Amino acid sequence: GDSVTQMEGPVTLSEEAFLTINCTYTATGYPSLFWYVQYPGEGLQLLLKATKADDKGSNKGFEATYRKETTSFHLEKGSVQVSDSAVYFCALTTYYGNNRLAFGKGNQVVVIP
Amino acid sequence: DGGITQSPKYLFRKEGQNVTLSCEQNLNHDAMYWYRQDPGQGLRLIYYSQIVNDFQKGDIAEGYSVSREKKESFPLTVTSAQKNPTAFYLCASSPGTGGELAKNIQYFGAGTRLSVL
Numbered sequence: 001g002d003s004v005t006q007m008e009g010p011v012t013l014s015e016e017a018f019l020t021i022n023c024t025y026t027a028t029g030y031p032s033l034f035w036y037v038q039y040p041g042e043g044l045q046l047l048l049k050a051t052k053a054d055d056k057g058s059n060k061g062f063e064a065t066y067r068k069e070t071t072s073f074h075l076e077k078g079s080v081q082v083s084d085s086a087v088y089f090c091a092l093t094t095y096y097g098n099n100r101l102a103f104g105k106g107n108q109v110v111v112i113p
Numbered sequence: 114d115g116g117i118t119q120s121p122k123y124l125f126r127k128e129g130q131n132v133t134l135s136c137e138q139n140l141n142h143d144a145m146y147w148y149r150q151d152p153g154q155g156l157r158l159i160y161y162s163q164i165v166n167d168f169q170k171g172d173i174a175e176g177y178s179v180s181r182e183k184k185e186s187f188p189l190t191v192t193s194a195q196k197n198p199t200a201f202y203l204c205a206s207s208p209g210t211g212g213e214l215a216k217n218i219q220y221f222g223a224g225t226r227l228s229v230l
Contacts, residue, residue, distance in 0.1 A: 043203055043221035099217045103155035
């Protein structure tokens with residue numbers, strides 16, 4: 001079945017540091033890929049998306065490139081702020097009739113001033 | 114404002130009790146979903162509905178029930194058969210399913226945190 005794997009453990013970094021969160025996937029078919037962000041006590045918000053190989057999704061300074069050859073969709077931001085502290089989820093869907101989203105386990109990001 | 118409203122924000126369940134979580138959307142979306150989130154885990158799909166009066170089991174449907182009598186409403190009942198109900202429950206909706214990406218993007222409510230007394 002479809003699955004998403006995110007790197008283990010929380011990520012703690014200083015303000016203005018470079019952020020990378022790894023995401024790899026397994027899918028039967030050609031998935032669309034997403035990053036969602038969850039701020040404390042809230043639901044999920046769509047951060048960015050990509051639908052085909054080599055597409056780059058971007059939003060609020062975050063970027064991720066759909067790499068079919070490595071089945072990856074790593075999230076990056078060049079200079080994080082304290083307000084970026086949240087949990088980040090990688091997800092995919094293959095649209096096979098029901099639009100089910102498969103989620104990774106999420107990564108807690110803590111940005112220290 | 115268009116969006117997805119979940120209520121209540123916090124809910125407590127007693128032993129042997131059924132409780133119902135509300136999810137309402139005014140986005141005119143056809144499809145709605147319920148997910149369960151446990152600490153350190155991703156979201157797991159409980160039930161989904163692609164159209165009014167129809168719904169399908171997700172990966173962890175045991176101990177839960179749903180109804181979809183109106184397009185805008187998709188309530189989730191956590192029954193007494195669910196032995197470990199403590200979790201954060203998220204409702205989502207999408208314009209449709211299948212076809213182009215825009216129909217498939219899921220939008221989420223703010224969630225309901227359920228605890229057992």
